[in-house]
Amino acid sequence: MAHGPAKGFSRWLFTTNHKDIGTMYLWFSFAMFLMGGVFALVIRAELFEPGLQIVQPEFFNQMTTMHGLVMVFGAVMPAFVGLANWLIPMMIGAPDMALPRMNNWSFWILPFAFAMLSSTLLMDGGAPNFGWTFYAPLSTTYAPPSVTFFIFAVHIMGASSIMGAINIIATILNMRAPGMTLMKMPLFVWTWLITAYLLIAVMPVLAGVVTMMLMDIHFGTSFFDAAGGGDPVLFQHVFWFFGHPEVYIMILPAFGVVSQIIPTFARKPLFGYASMVYATSSIAFLSFIVWAHHMFTVGMPVAGELFFMYATMLIAVPTGVKVFNWVTTMFKGSMTFETPMLFSIAFVILFTIGGFSGLMLAIAPADFQYHDTYFVVAHFHYVLVPGAIFSIIAAVYYWLPKWCGNMYDETMGKTHFWLAFIGLNLTFFPMHFVGLAGMPRRIPDYALQFADFNMIASVGAFMFGAAQIMFLYNVIATIRGKHKATAEVWDNPEGLEWTVASPAPYHTFSTPPEVK
């Protein structure tokens, strides 16, 4: 007898079902997306015009810090883990994740980590205010008392990510259906396998660096305190050794998502599957040897500067390969433009623009002018918003009918897309200009020549934010909806997940399918 889900709250609290846990991860991530979004809107409201109007500089710094932390660790990463939970077992023909109880645990510690992190906003001295990169000694000797809570929250998030990553690796390596060889796996599974290894490699480094901070703050060590013989630059090396792979942790699964979606709506198989796998692996490898390109102005010896410049430029090669493959996948296809495809195409175009500015930033001498300006802010928002966020939204529209058995409202989906697309370009494109013109990042007030573009960016940000409410409405309406989806949902999509009914039964592939 097949077990159905338990009733009430205990279903969610005690569940070991990958679909339930996936759902919880996704809702949690959306809640964090809204919270981080509100922080961003506080920033944009203050920057609407020159002068201090709405918040004071110390609170502004708390907003930039919390916005970054919440978006990176609360919105993007859990969303991808949620997608992995829902999709990887169904894509490889497994009945569930390999370690279901740990799966439950790795989700349920997250809300506590973020409750703790958010509670710092109410503490004496305020929330962390040293930027999401928390450079010492601003984050140690000069930090508000709430930094200790921040450190503990990061530890918990890290533990959650590591457990999630172990689970994903164990599932992919052990639970594939007969005949599902590694080189037959869907690209989403491949990119997540590589991402999971990145997570296991670098989350302990993050835990290490925050623990060193904890020691400096409370136990009298001087890892990062120059006055005690320590080294503030050491902090940056350790942080970015985590931080750069982290950037790819947020984008590789996105590559996987669009590699699933584009072939469906081009009605043509993915071009260059094998080269996609190799390119992803190369990017993952390179991510470990480029960290100091975040530190070109820190005063490295010229040899180090050159090494990190060359290594960083190299990343353009495998990234280019991926973009060319996606474009060639579309070429001579038979394309339609449903909402997931719109978001995926926007992903390819805007992520490429983010890649271009990344290539510019790689040129070390030019970086001396770009570093720590709004040009950098524009760059990483172009790779993260239309990169990570758009791919997550595309994934939700693409697989939602499979998850809940109903079709979403296409018109509303397309409206959401266009509002988000216009809003995000209005917000982030002008940031290139003000950055080049000399506006530093993380400032609550700015010189008059930056006023026009900042005003445009603020208008765009509110537009982008409002569009997400429409997304929320559309998702809820779909879950409650009446337009039943077929098992295939789309026009002949590839993958085992489309061979089960819509909505996907609570337990799928109890007997493994045969993959030819």
Add this chain to the structure above:
Amino acid sequence: MLIRTRQLLACLLVLVTGLSASAFTLADEIERWGLNMTQGVTSTSRDIYGLHMDIFWWCVGIGVVVFGVMFYTMIVHRKSQGAKASNFHESTTLEIIWTVVPFLILIVMAIPATNSLLKIYDTEEAEMDVLVTGYQWKWKYEYLGEEVSFFSNLSTSRDEIEGRAPKGPNYLLEVDEPLVIPIKKKVRFLITANDVIHAWWVPDLAVKKDAVPGYVNESWTYIDEPGIYRGQCAELCGKDHGFMPIVVEALPQAEYDSWLLAKREEASKLKALTEKTFSFDELYAQGEQRYNTSCAACHGSSGEGGVGPAIKGSTIATGSVFGHLGMVVNGSANNPMMAAYGPQLSEVDIASVITYQRNAFGNNMGDSVQPIDVLKFKQAQ
């Protein structure tokens, strides 16, 4: 179908040639709107601008090709246009081409970038040295071997920032005392910090270097034309990170020399002032000014507190003069945010600011401190 394709290609061609033809007139417009990086006033800044534009045009070129193909296929290969999907999905030749071609482009870019970098890193044979120290939230400039040093604070008023007065043309980019350097001389900057990490950045000079406590970083400039060049701190350094601008005034050698002379005289005058006895009103007036530039950011412009504790009614400002002197001169033992102002302010400034704090905001202690008291206090340590 074929005609459509041809028309489309023709349109694209016109667009591309049109864009590149007007690129040069566009350049002037872009300069006027402040959309692009400054070309600056040094050979380094011009080199960097050149690199920036080269890599930018490479990106534009690649973008035109990639997005061109993409939009072509999105327009032509639509199901609604009756397009039938092909089934090709592999080509080793193509994969090799689009691996090798970008690689070659990168090499073409890496060569000039390497050359510029080596040039920028050559800090040898400087004709003068300035030690730049970042403080929360101001810069200190020390002319090595010249016995001249001073702090450079934001001079924009709180009223402008908080919207009670109209904002001036150099809003947030003006200081009380700019860094003055001579033109046509290789000036080396030795850059460090006293508390947290800052970054000293002047776009027109293309100098941006982190100021890291415990490190002395090096950078240099050689300015051809006299002028005033403005920049800002570029590394998040706490609350007033956005309020510690940099102003560099480049002067012809002769004018620079007389400025330096005047600065030295000012310093010796200031020394002489330490011996002088000031009236209460003089101290109070001078103290109010100094309080607003050095203390108000944390303690509030009417002593009500903020990031730092309130001065109004504080146990230190209403306690013993000795304790008050200790706090201002040596900083707080418990809170690193309260820096030691002994090395940062002159004896006259410390005396007047303490006098002000003890008598303003309703503290009304009625006592005052003379510069000579401050000097004695410092010497006694």
